Amino acid sequence: MTKNAGKPGRRGKNGAAADEALRLGPLADFIGFYLRLAQEASFQAFARRVREYQMRPGRFAVLALIGENPGISQTALSRAAGRDKSTLTPALNDLVRRALVKRRRVASDRRSYALSLTAKGERLLSELTFHARAHDRMLDELVGIEHKAEFIRALRRLALV
Amino acid sequence: MTKNAGKPGRRGKNGAAADEALRLGPLADFIGFYLRLAQEASFQAFARRVREYQMRPGRFAVLALIGENPGISQTALSRAAGRDKSTLTPALNDLVRRALVKRRRVASDRRSYALSLTAKGERLLSELTFHARAHDRMLDELVGIEHKAEFIRALRRLALV
DNA sequence: TTAGGGTAGTTTGAATACCAACAATCAACC
DNA sequence: GGTTGATTGTTGGTATTCAAACTACCCTAA
Numbered sequence: 418m419t420k421n422a423g424k425p426g427r428r429g430k431n432g433a434a435a436d437e438a439l440r441l442g443p444l445a446d447f448i449g450f451y452l453r454l455a456q457e458a459s460f461q462a463f464a465r466r467v468r469e470y471q472m473r474p475g476r477f478a479v480l481a482l483i484g485e486n487p488g489i490s491q492t493a494l495s496r497a498a499g500r501d502k503s504t505l506t507p508a509l510n511d512l513v514r515r516a517l518v519k520r521r522r523v524a525s526d527r528r529s530y531a532l533s534l535t536a537k538g539e540r541l542l543s544e545l546t547f548h549a550r551a552h553d554r555m556l557d558e559l560v561g562i563e564h565k566a567e568f569i570r571a572l573r574r575l576a577l578v
Numbered sequence: 579m580t581k582n583a584g585k586p587g588r589r590g591k592n593g594a595a596a597d598e599a600l601r602l603g604p605l606a607d608f609i610g611f612y613l614r615l616a617q618e619a620s621f622q623a624f625a626r627r628v629r630e631y632q633m634r635p636g637r638f639a640v641l642a643l644i645g646e647n648p649g650i651s652q653t654a655l656s657r658a659a660g661r662d663k664s665t666l667t668p669a670l671n672d673l674v675r676r677a678l679v680k681r682r683r684v685a686s687d688r689r690s691y692a693l694s695l696t697a698k699g700e701r702l703l704s705e706l707t708f709h710a711r712a713h714d715r716m717l718d719e720l721v722g723i724e725h726k727a728e729f730i731r732a733l734r735r736l737a738l739v
Numbered sequence: 740t741t742a743g744g745g746t747a748g749t750t751t752g753a754a755t756a757c758c759a760a761c762a763a764t765c766a767a768c769c
Numbered sequence: 770g771g772t773t774g775a776t777t778g779t780t781g782g783t784a785t786t787c788a789a790a791c792t793a794c795c796c797t798a799a
Contacts, residue, residue, distance in 0.1 A: 439643070439646075439647055439650070439654065439658045440646040440647055441643070441646065441658070442642055442643075442645065442646035443642065443707055443710065443711065444639060444642050444643070444646075446714070446730075447710060447714045447717075448620070448714055448717040448718065448721060448726070448729065448730060448733070449620045449621070449624060449635060449710075449713065449714060449717060450635075450639060451730055451733035451734055451737060452613070452616060452617045452620055452733060453617055453621070453635065453639075453660070454660045454733070454734075454736075454737035455613060455617075455732075455733040455734075455736035455737045456613045456614055456616075456617035457660060457737075457756090458660075458736060458737045458738070458739045459609070459610045459613055459736055459739060460610070460614070461739075461757090462739045463610060473784085473785090474610060474614065475785075475786095478605060478611060478614075481603055481604065481605050482600070482602070482603075482605070484603065485600075485601040485602065485603035485605075486600055486601055489600070490747075490748095491747070491748065492746080492747060492748075493600065497600045497602070499614070499615045499618060499619075500785095500786075500787090501786075501787050501788075502747075502748070502749090503748080503749070503750080503751095503786090503787075503788075503789090504785070504786055504787070505748090506748070506749055506750085507784090507785085508785085526746090526747080526794080526795070527747095527793085527794065527795085528746070528747040528748070528793065528794045528795070529746085529747050529748075529794095530747085530748080546604055549604065549608065549610075550604065552610065553607070553608045553609055553610060555739075556608075556609040556610060556736060556739075557609065559732065559735040559736050559739070560609060560732045560735070560736070561732065564728060564732060565609070567725060568609065568729065568732055569607075569609060569612055571616075571720065571721045571722065571725060571729055572609070572612035572613060572615070572616040573612055573615075573616075574720040574721070575615075575616035575619055575620055575717060575720050575721065576612060576615035576616045576618075576619045577619070578619040578620060578622075578623045578716075578717075578720070618786090622787090634754085634755090636754095636755070636756095651777075651778090652777075652778060653776080653777060653778075661755090661756075661757090662756070662757055662758075663777080663778065663779090664756090664757075664758080664759095664778080664779070664780080664781095665755070665756055665757075666778090667778070667779060667780085668754090668755085669755085687764080687765070687776090687777080688763080688764065688765085688777095689763065689764050689765070689776070689777040689778070690764095690776090690777055690778075691777085691778080
């Protein structure tokens, strides 16, 4: 009998969690607990998938939202992305530095910027969207395609809290 | 025609997102996108609810897991909580400093600690669990109690990615 | 024309997260 | 006994987040 004291359940490097050997207590019934685990796991999986592009889910969402809404302001973008506007400042600085996004001053309101993608940004967005679709198809399968619609409706309701 | 390009919809301070006025494009179908919004919203709501205790969901989960598994090591705890072990070092330092958690050296393996709650930690955990149950009942309602079981099963599958 | 209040974006500070690298320790093998 | 490889927890570096305070600007009303 060799060791297996604190034997962890198998799981890749960053075992998502829920080692069956451990007691979860009340956490076992909490939506919030699993929501965090699921979000983090999905986040990491996407980050790994597009690592070569130096992109993470947050940046991708920003790029996608600008692509869909050219001319959008940073504040409107922050609301759509569900992030504080102050969070977007460094993110956009990075995207502008990488020549993926253009910031244009608006004549009618000199406080705000009109954001749009560069040609390079458009190209990158296309590639990333391809990977994102593949990623989300994987999530679809885990959720079960027959449950997807209700699953997303539930998430949307939760997002409005 | 006055412009109303970036017209934001109404939403509390930190509008969760999904402004109907904005185009979401492919994001509209991505589970990952809504997963992040829902997780963040639920996180913030819980943090607001227990603000007076200076606790956030991460700390609560740590406390709850130690409470359920006295003697657990930091590495096992990190797996159960779905966090990197290095993330737990400062969190546990804080909980120990606040006299909520005890770190005990293990004779059989002097590398590791055996974590447990202090009496004060137990009392706080009880109070927090009360709030957490109330919080999660609110989430239950948003998800729809008849969908909860399937919803959590889906999240658990996602967490294993 | 100017005073007031509201809005856009930035800055700063505190949390929280991952990862890689490290010292100490353990375990297994020869 | 001694070498080798794995594991435990910490440290340091980087990234991301929110919230509050700030500047610059807009708009309305007197």
